[in-house]
Amino acid sequence: MKDITEREFTELVGFVKQTYGINLLHKKTLVCGRLNNYIVQSGFQSFSEYFSHVKSDHTGKSGVILVNKLTTNHTYFLREPQHFEFLERVILPYYAANEARKKDLRVWSAGCSTGEEPYTLAILINSYFGVKKYGWDTKILATDISTVVLEQAQKAVYASTQLEKLPERWREQYFTKIDAESSIVKDSIRQEVIFRRFNLMNEMFPFKKKFHLIFCRNVMIYFDAETKVKLINRFYDHMEPGGYLFIGHSESINRHESNYQFVAPAIYRKV
Ligand SMILES: C[S@@+](CC[C@H](N)C(=O)[O-])C[C@H]1O[C@@H](n2cnc3c(N)ncnc32)[C@H](O)[C@@H]1O
Numbered sequence: 363m364k365d366i367t368e369r370e371f372t373e374l375v376g377f378v379k380q381t382y383g384i385n386l387l388h389k390k391t392l393v394c395g396r397l398n399n400y401i402v403q404s405g406f407q408s409f410s411e412y413f414s415h416v417k418s419d420h421t422g423k424s425g426v427i428l429v430n431k432l433t434t435n436h437t438y439f440l441r442e443p444q445h446f447e448f449l450e451r452v453i454l455p456y457y458a459a460n461e462a463r464k465k466d467l468r469v470w471s472a473g474c475s476t477g478e479e480p481y482t483l484a485i486l487i488n489s490y491f492g493v494k495k496y497g498w499d500t501k502i503l504a505t506d507i508s509t510v511v512l513e514q515a516q517k518a519v520y521a522s523t524q525l526e527k528l529p530e531r532w533r534e535q536y537f538t539k540i541d542a543e544s545s546i547v548k549d550s551i552r553q554e555v556i557f558r559r560f561n562l563m564n565e566m567f568p569f570k571k572k573f574h575l576i577f578c579r580n581v582m583i584y585f586d587a588e589t590k591v592k593l594i595n596r597f598y599d600h601m602e603p604g605g606y607l608f609i610g611h612s613e614s615i616n617r618h619e620s621n622y623q624f625v626a627p628a629i630y631r632k633v
Pocket residue numbers: 382383384433434435436437438441472473474475476479505506507508511560561562563578579580581584610
């Protein structure tokens with residue numbers, strides 16, 4: 363098969379940006395590396411032929427395969443631990459006191475990948491509340507565009523090496539060993555997380571209630587500035603007053619881009 367032409371690359375970049383918000387403009391090597399074999403094995407003669415197939419597949423299945431191949435899903439338990447420390451020290455005590463009547467804490471892990479982030483949150487929240495958790499609804503909505511990562515997340519099986527950084531009491535209390543190499547998250551935690559496929563580029567957020575906490579960490583790095591600002595403002599509209607937005611430590615929100623107020627590195631608040 364011939365290398366991707368400039369025209370084909372430009373067309374692909376435009377499509378992926380418009381549909382998924384992901385900016386591949388400077389990622390030609392990544393695109394070719396991840397798609398070449400798949401295109402040849404699937405029997406397409408050129409990028410154009412493959413690409414026409416993706417665009418004309420109204421079931422959306424080919425688009426899902428394309429995005430599964432192009433997204434980077436790297437994640438791990440307790441990633442960016444300062445966030446969890448702040449959550450435990452400042453935010454959970456605040457809500458435990460202020461939402462005590464409604465006992466409702468709505469958390470969204472947007473771009474949850476293989477589940478380590480929402481499971482870390484569920485474990486932390488459960489271990490914070492302990493026996494006082496009774497009566498509280500602290501379910502976590504965990505969404506991603508990639509069906510591959512969501513399937514893995516729902517299985518909730520992780521290699522023992524992936525759990526090494528977790529506190530020992532968490533490993534003992536919230537995981538069951540399957541064998542020497544792997545463990546599964548316990549049902550009590552799994553039932554706290556609801557996984558759904560959702561494209562953050564959707565203009566409409568189909569959520570009935572607003573969120574208290576939104577984690578969208580290491581997702582917007584793939585988006586261009588305009589897409590990122592629009593998404594941040596949509597998060598703002600779907601957040602309860604006083605709610606917190608967490609982004610990745612390598613990301614930032616400028617003051618003029620939204621009404622969010624900076625509270626700590628990579629943590630913003632709707633005041
Ligand atoms: C690097 S992972 C971040 C995982 C986790 N939040 C963390 O910080 O470790 C980025 C995730 O964003 C997802 N993603 C990228 N574009 C998306 C979009 N338009 N809508 C929803 N999820 C998207 C990818 O599929 C990937 O799983």
